[in-house]
Amino acid sequence: MVPAERPETLALRWPIGGQAPLPQRVQNRYSFAVGVNQEPFRRVQSAIGFEVTERGWAELSAGLVCDAMVLAVDKETGSPVATAVGEQREGWIELGWVAVAPKHRGRGLGHAVCHRLVTHLLAVGQTRLFGSTQDHRSAALRIYLSLGFHPVLRPEKLQRWRAVCKQLGVPFTPGLWA
Numbered sequence: 538m539v540p541a542e543r544p545e546t547l548a549l550r551w552p553i554g555g556q557a558p559l560p561q562r563v564q565n566r567y568s569f570a571v572g573v574n575q576e577p578f579r580r581v582q583s584a585i586g587f588e589v590t591e592r593g594w595a596e597l598s599a600g601l602v603c604d605a606m607v608l609a610v611d612k613e614t615g616s617p618v619a620t621a622v623g624e625q626r627e628g629w630i631e632l633g634w635v636a637v638a639p640k641h642r643g644r645g646l647g648h649a650v651c652h653r654l655v656t657h658l659l660a661v662g663q664t665r666l667f668g669s670t671q672d673h674r675s676a677a678l679r680i681y682l683s684l685g686f687h688p689v690l691r692p693e694k695l696q697r698w699r700a701v702c703k704q705l706g707v708p709f710t711p712g713l714w715a
């Protein structure tokens with residue numbers, strides 16, 4: 538079973554036998570790299586207002602396996618602008634730290650870094666993948682759903698999932714997500 542998410546979040550899991558989706562098109566202005574790289578990661582997090590301390594980085598990097606970090610760079614400025622990370626958790630890999638610098642949002646970068654992370658993890662044989670986010674984070678929920686993740690329908694979160702699907706205009710289909 539997917540590790541328990543926090544009460545205030547909703548979890549999504551990669552389906553058994555799931556296939557990596559086709560990539561969406563992103564402007565040629567951006568380049569992508571897979572691999573753990575502290576400085577650009579910290580810069581992207583800082584751009585969304587989150588300062589990663591040395592201690593925070595030490596904890597994060599201890600849980601990183603299979604080079605599970607994707608970074609996007611704006612080739613025009615050389616600045617890192619988006620990231621996503623996969624951390625080990627109870628025999629699963631949790632996708633997280635998904636961040637896009639504000640000026641670069643709405644261009645498919647969030648989707649692109651998550652897509653590359655999932656593709657990378659599947660390619661190295663990791664299929665027990667999950668992510669979680671809060672109900673109001675529509676962009677993050679859309680990213681996970683459009684990549685093919687399934688809602689984790691815990692009984693106490695069923696109604697919240699029903700409401701989220703309605704809000705996103707996504708069919709609520711528990712039978713397909715079992």
Ligand SMILES: CC(C)(COP(=O)(O)OP(=O)(O)OC[C@H]1O[C@@H](n2cnc3c(N)ncnc32)[C@H](O)[C@@H]1OP(=O)(O)O)[C@@H](O)C(=O)NCCC(=O)NCCS
Nearest residue numbers: 635636637642643644645646647648670675676677679683
């Ligand atoms: C969430 C975040 C990573 C999205 O990055 P992004 O590059 O703007 O996202 P994309 O352009 O790839 O869009 C992804 C999807 O969200 C939708 N979307 C984008 N911005 C949105 C918004 N403000 N409200 C609702 N939906 C939105 C897009 O239409 C797209 O949906 P689709 O795939 O069904 O077409 C970015 O907003 C961010 O860094 N937010 C702060 C940190 C955060 O919330 N991280 C996720 C927590 S787990």
